[in-house]
Amino acid sequence: MNLGRTKDRAPSPPHRGTVLAALAAAQFTVMLATSIVNVALPQIRAGVGLSDGGTTWVVNAYGLAFGALLLAGGRTADLLGRRRVLLTGLAVFAAASLAAGLAASPAVLIAARALQGLGAAAIAPAALALTMDLFPPGPGRGRALGVWGAVSGAGGAGGVLLGGVLTQAWGWPWIFHTVALGALLVLTAVTAFVPRTAGRAAGRFxxxxxxxxxxxxxxxxxxxxxxxxxxxxxxxxxxxxxxxxxxxxxxxxxxxxxxDALIPPRLFTTGRVRSGNLLMALLGSVWIALFFFLPLYQQQVLAMSPLATGAGQLPLALANILGAIAAPRVARRIGATATVTTALLTEAAGLLWLSRISADGSYLTDVLGPSVMVGLGLSIAFVQLTALAVDGVPGPDAGLAGGLVNTTRQVGGAIGLAALATLAGSVTAHASTHQPHLEALTAGYRAAFAVSAAVLAATALLALPLTLPARPARRGPGAALPPPTPAAPAPPPQRQATDPAPAT
Structure with a gap:
């Protein structure tokens, strides 16, 4: 059925890598802004005169706007054109980042972070939908999602590294100036390389x-x-x-x-959209919390500098990249279900290892090994769950599907971070009555990592039935056969990169 969407003209094969690089860079920029401020929060607080509550809103304002507006951003991209919405989002994101770096008052900084979140809510679903347009179902899409997962994980871990380097070298405003420059470079690349022929869906907003x-x-x-x-x-x-x-x-x-519903019921009748989003929400509840607690442990307990804390995230980032690149190949070899469950259990094992950190520990004994395990499991699970969440979605709804999976990850992250931060604070407050301050802090972080490991282990068990492909029902000996279907030739089967079996 023709939904009024013009057919996209795929770029010639030699240029697909360049187009994918530009789109992946847009996603990297969004993820970078999520974590780049974490290491610099003490310096930002002193530089702008923030209160304790205001300091948390430097992080929360971005996440709030980003999570709340993702669905609207995805649907807008489908209706107005994905390339146009992506470019607009990048322009808003760059301007907001520059304003945040120039902010001299708490109100201006927090408002600029919220505007950054607005731009990110347009960028993320539009870039993912354009990637799905560029690579039809098959091994090529699997490799593209591997790249997508690599840059997403690298953006989260790389933000901590870059934030530490920039804060220690030139001061906290440069974390925002650098993000603004990066967004402008991505905008230029998208303008130059992403085709203008991306179509629009019919319907009203x-x-x-x-x-x-x-x-x-x-x-x-x-x-x-x-x-x-x-x-x-x-x-x-x-x-x-x-x-x-x-x-x-x-x-x-x-x-x-x-x-013309924002989330039409048809979105959940094909593929494994429902399963992918549920599992992504659970993964997100642990993902964002990891990048919150780990730098705090490194700085507040191990007394590492912002630069050393950022550099300490490099093994995690490299493991993220390697895992995301390997994910499609692993899925083709052992299947999507085994890949998802193994990845989630690997990440859970790394977090369980982190739950054994000590107040008198060190980076080499307490952080390095589990960081590599977490990075590998996280990236592989992210790639496979993103593929599940967009599996079988019709082209006109690709932007909405991209917005939905990003929304579930972001909202899941907000829920998880709130719950785990409350848990860690309660454990720390209780432990501080009979333990030194650093040991009490460490006890809180241990509790957060232990619960995160338990959540991921439960998610792995839940993934077993949710990601299995449907099997045709067996007919009993007296069952009536369906009437024959007349003559339209069936389309040839398409092999999925994530799982060769038919999707539920």
Whole structure:
């Protein structure tokens, strides 16, 4: 059925690598901005005059806008053109990054971080949808998603490294100036190499549904991030959670009645979209927390400098890259289900190792080994779950599917970080009554890593039934055969890079 979308003209094979590099660089920039501020938070606080609560919002403002607006960004990319939305998002992202680096007051800095999140919410789903357009289902798409996973993991770990280097060498404003320069370079590359012929989906923008889900996600993410400082019983946190539940219910009612729904039911009737998003949310709940707690342990307990802390993330980043590149090959050899479960269990083992850190430990004995295990498992799981979440999605909905999988990862990360930070803080407060400060801090971090390992082990068990391909039902001896179907020739089967068996 023709949905009104013009057919994309695929670039000639020699240029596909260049186009993919430009799109992957856009995703790297988004992930870089997520983690680059973590090491520099003490310097940012002193430089702008932030309070304790304001310091957390340097991180939260970006994550809140990013997570709440991803679905709207994905649908906008489908309707207005993915290349156009990607370029607009990059321009907004670059301008906001420059403003953050020039900020002289807390309000300007936090507002600039929120605007960065808005730009990222346009970049991530549009770039992923363009990648899916560029590589049809098959081994080529598997390799492309491997690159995508590599740059996503490298962006998270590389942000900690780059943040440490820039903060120690030139000061915290340069972390934002560097991100702005990188976004402008990516914008130039996208303008030069990504084809102009990406089509648009037919239909109208679901303004009412978009408003409901955006406000619901905003309330949810705000409540979860605020609970770390205010506590779960704070009336504002409880009110925001109640408002989120009400708005999610209203969104479900709205979507049933609208012909151009923001999340059409057809999105969940093909492929393994539902399974991929559920598992990605669970993976995200641990992923973002890892890059929050590990640098804190290195700086606050092991007394490593920002530069040394950033350099200490290099093995994790390299393991991420290697795992993501190897993921498609591993999946073709052992299947998607075995690949996902093995990757999740590998990451869980690394986090369990991290749960044995000590206050008098060292980087070599407590951080290096588990970082490599976590990096390998994380990247392979990310690649396979992204593939599951876009598996079988029709071309006109690719941007929405990309927005959805990024939303589940981001919201899962907000939930996980809020819960794990609350747990770590409670354990630290209890331990500080009878232990020295560093040992109490370490006890909190150990608890966060141990629970993260348990979550991933449970996710691996859940992945077993959710990622298995459907098997045709056997017919009993008295079962009636279906009537013959007339004559339209069946399309040739397409081999998927992630799993040669048919998708559920």
């Amino acid at each position: 679901d303004l009412l549904g978009t408003a409901a889900i955006t406000l619901a996600l905003t309330c949810l993410v705000w409540a979860l991030t605020s609970a770390r400082g205010s506590g779960w019983t704070d009336p504002r946190v409880l009110g925001a959670l109640l408002a989120a539940g009400t708005l999610f219910t209203a969104f479900a009612v709205i979507e049933r009645r609208r012909p």
